[in-house]
Amino acid sequence: MQELDFLEIARRVIGGGEVTADELDQLFRVEGEAIYDLMYAAHKVRVHFHGNRVTFCSIIPSKFGKCSEDCKFCAQSVHWNTGITPHPMMDAETVKKACLDAKKNGASAFGLVNSGRGPTKQDWPQVVAAIKAIKEVDGICHCATLGELTREQARELKALGIRRINHNIETSREFYPNIVTTHTWEDRIRTLQIARQEGLELCCGCIFGMGESIEDRVSIVLALRKINPQVVPLNFLYPIPGTPLEHMQPLQPLEILKIIATVRLALPHPDIKIGGGREKNLRDLQSWIFYAGATSAIIGNYLATYGRPHEVDLQMIRDLELEWHADRVGDADPARPLEFSFDPPANGQAKGRLTLQLIG
């Protein structure tokens, strides 16, 4: 195998070229000291496309737990016994207060996040009321994570002023049936297509560290490149007791930084936002996410785990001499179409592979 020249790849990406699937495979296999060289190349790409600007976003679990779906990583599924305390949809004033706090704490975007496969008929009026309430808070991007959306719901969200929908592909299409069986990867793609067609921005990423192979990681990145989102959240599994993935070994910090750098070389344009697993998996190395190519992070608490105080994150970017930005700094790749589609699933693909690399 020919050794990769990371800086040649960075120069090519800066010049409008792209990383090939073979190169992605090799990049995900880089080890040891070479990871630092890879990060340097990703840093050059980030600075070229985004300068020193970074953003933060904040989320609120506006409806928590009791979810019908069986996502093996998630504390909120009714299928696992994780000891969480579920709550129904919060009232509009509580959500608005959280939005005001998020803005005061330095968030550039605020997202309400509901558990469940998609918004129910009963919840919808409360979802609408909550969105109207957060729309009274100016100077922050209003986002929603509501699961599967119908075209009518997506249209109404857009009309209400929701700018961006978060809907992750979670993992590769091939590995997905090992992680979720109550809906398909293609179901998720359908929601993303509808949201885009209705004029909503896409925040679409995944979770690494669920036992996926290198080939799965390449497949994830190629799928994200095709979807061409404005924002790409990258999460790193921190196993939650009671879920089927509770014994997974968390990814090591340098492995995580390598993944971030590889994704940045493959996706130079969007915001790359580091979400779940930042504090717990990266530990002291979390300030390196920006050098590895990220432009954003979630501040405050996550859905089922606590984050560190926002002041510490704001101090971190001051120390790094990065500039806080009130809007997203990245965007979809202007050279790629916004419409996207995937071939129908091949025969038997829905069965997936049977091996989960469970450790312990």
Ligand code: SF4
């Ligand atoms: S990830 Fe979402 S859909 Fe899956 S179990 Fe958790 S709340 Fe439900």
